[in-house]
Amino acid sequence: MTLLKAEGITKSFRTGDIDTLVLKGVNLVLEPGEMVALSGPSGSGKSTLLNILGLLMQPSDGALSFMDKPMSGLTDKQLSAIRNTHYGFVFQFHHLLPDFTAMENVAFPAAAPAGGISAEIRDRAKMLLGRVDLTDRIDFAAMRLSGGQKQRVAIARALMNKPELVLADEPTGSLDRENSARVMALLREINHEDRTSFLISTHDPEIAKCCDRQINVVDGRIA
């Protein structure tokens, strides 16, 4: 099984009367268990590509298949369900829900479809928080955590529904060197233990070195 396959993906944005072609035909294959870095200069289209691969944005053209199934012609509801059960997301700005505790934030992706935080969900959320080394912050309100702690909670949340693929858009972009290294070590560990695939966009060559391979985006194409 191929995890993710993109063929001839293009994306153009329309601003006023001008069409800007951002992605100019991207071909890419991800295998299960791979940890891949997506690098490239600023404005080259990394975030745009991640959003399309993550089913958050429709490509202008091209074909995308996930776990050997074509991802075209699906409704918003179907796409949401796939994101919920098979994907995990980590963004540069952690985007936790500030009025919920660390545990509730992690449990949320499972609790919303299930209708509540069951004992099972709670246990898994606590286990994941333990894994990102935040056992002592389980019941902290999300807004009371430090930047590095927030990002680790976001990683735990991305893992809640046992995703096949985690898409991370500059996950260490707002962290200092020490916290960056810690987060990357964590991602690597999860990748090894769970065979979860990662696609991580980054500017940092150090981080790219941690990955199995590196994909370079230059001017909307894979170099």
Place this chain on the structure above:
Amino acid sequence: MLFALRVAFRYLTANRVQSGLLIGGVALSVIVFVFMTALIRGLALFLTVQTTGQIAHVEMEPPRRIAEVMGPDARFAAQPISTFQRQQIRNWQLMVDQAEQLDHVVAVVPEVNGNGFLVRGTAVAPIALQGIDPSQIDAIIPLSKSIIDGSADLSTGGLLIGAELAEDLGLRAGVPVILRSDRGIERLIPVTGIFRIGLSNVDRRVAYLSIAVARPLLALPNGVTSVSIKLDDPALAPLIAEQLKRQLPLKVTAWQEKNRNLETALESQGRTGNFIQAFALIAIMISIASALLLTSVRRRGEIGIMRSFGISRGFVASVFVFQGVIIGLAGSLIGSALGYRLCLFLSEGITGPDGGPLLPIAPAEGGYVLVIVLTVVGSAISAILPAQAAARLDPVEAIQQ
């Protein structure tokens, strides 16, 4: 769905000041609604009781002669009616007995009524004469309670007149006055007492006297002109009137038929109330809609992140609808309770100069169930727009901000 409710609660408790103000605003509108409803229903109740307390609930009169002569038989139609022959109920004793048999009938008063003039010096005033049995003086109108001069005892052969009539003619209790009936018969009669009912057409126009005195004056030695009936429940008057119509060959009228004005007045008053109620509801809906719209803008980022990890649009929308429902429910419950306290205070705590309540508010008639249902439904509806706005957010755009 249950988790959406929990999220809605969390959002509301996270912003206590805004939620508190919002619920307070809803409660205030609900208080206005409850107050208006209790006042208008109380006023209607008050006016109805006031009216029915001073009139006969059912009246029986002789059947119209016209109806008899307009029969299909041409011979009868040609029959002339004597204008001297008074319309009267001859076998009235039988009718009174019949009426007294019915449930809910508390008093049956045979009356000899007619018109006439009171003459004093050069002043002449038209009056409606009502001859009744002196023992039934309070059966229809609480006359003896309303006496402001003299007494209500008609058995001495005197006259009871209203305060306005007395003023017009400069009469006091004990003063004799010339009474000229429309039969052309004149008598000098003493004024026994002067009453003030508070209804101008009674206080200015009506004179009460003993039926025994009225008979020779109105040239009606045997019959009566009408029979008035008082009930224990005025609302039953049309029913009782129907019953009597079937049993007796008389024209029977319930008080509601003769007081269409009251009904019209109460209806238009009710419409005014509906307007104010509608505006109170609209105020509630606008404040909830705008506050939730603001919340949906403020929480764009959060909604975007939820959508990115696969939370459905339906879930996001229901979080907002639940917020509206919670605000509406809390506001209407608090508002109803406070509104009830306010009405109770105004109806019992504040009294007018006569010792009665200043406002005829009926605290029990605040329309509480109605306002709670309307507010909750209205809040849910006004949350739909913000809910849709939140659900339609593009996750990528929302996250980038």
